[in-house]
Amino acid sequence: MEHPELLDNNIQGEISEVTECKKEEEKFKQYYQFMVESAHGAIFFKNLQSQFIIANNKTLEVFGLSREQVIGKNDYEISSDKKQARKNIEDDQFIFKTGKPREVTKHMSDIHGKRHWFHTIKFPQFDDKGNIIGLVGIVRDITERKKSESGHTKIVEAEKKKAEELKKAYAELQESKDQLVRSEKLAYTGRIAASIAHEIRNPLTNVVMSI
Missing domain, CATH: 3.30.450.20 (PAS domain)
Structure with a gap:
């Protein structure tokens, strides 16, 4: 049979161990709660x-x-x-x-x-x-982030729309320029044709003037 003193020491040791475990568990709970709430x-x-x-x-x-x-x-x-x-x-x-x-x-x-x-x-x-x-x-x-993303998307879409409008305006300007060039070429060609026709109709004029 074990001595009462030894039994008391064993019991005290177990109680101390359990108490220490509970303290550690409580510390862990407090730390966990702090992390969760933070x-x-x-x-x-x-x-x-x-x-x-x-x-x-x-x-x-x-x-x-x-x-x-x-x-x-x-x-x-x-x-x-x-x-x-x-x-x-x-x-x-x-x-x-x-x-x-x-x-x-x-x-x-x-x-x-x-x-x-x-x-x-x-x-x-x-x-x-x-x-x-x-x-x-x-x-x-993430509501604010979504709003920011939505605003960014709208800006991108607006810029794309502006780019398309500029592209269209440039194409129209280029077409107008081409039409103007074609008109000037036609006018120049018309003037040359008229001059040649005049020379053909009045061949002697130049001869007389040169004499």
Whole structure:
């Protein structure tokens, strides 16, 4: 039989080890939470039922809801855009079935009905046995970038239109120039022809004048 002192020491050692592990786990959670909340976009974790298990503040802003209203719910239960909510859940199920990430750009309404462009990347999460246990999603609002791209496209299209108009104007100018040249050539040819005809009709005039 082991001595009570040794048992106490063993128990104390195990308790200390568990306590240390819990401290490390708590530090990791705090660090993870800090990283998630420091991100510029929405970051969330969903389980296999597409329910939000973790959601940072940016995610809550997208839905315009509190953490209590989001955690444990799926998109269809909390989103006002039911059509897009169904599409989001379909994307989740695709990831769960295939184990492949999904990247999409969506045009969605916020809680005020204002339309936004969102770029979303979702990828599966696995346990230590390789089983899919959920997914992580990262969402960025790219509305301003889309506006910039749209403005750039409009500028390019306007420049193309101007170039086509200049090209057309140049072609018309060239045609007018060619017509003018042709007219001048015809006029010059006409003058020569008239002069020759005059000489033919009055051959003696030059002879008399030369005498």
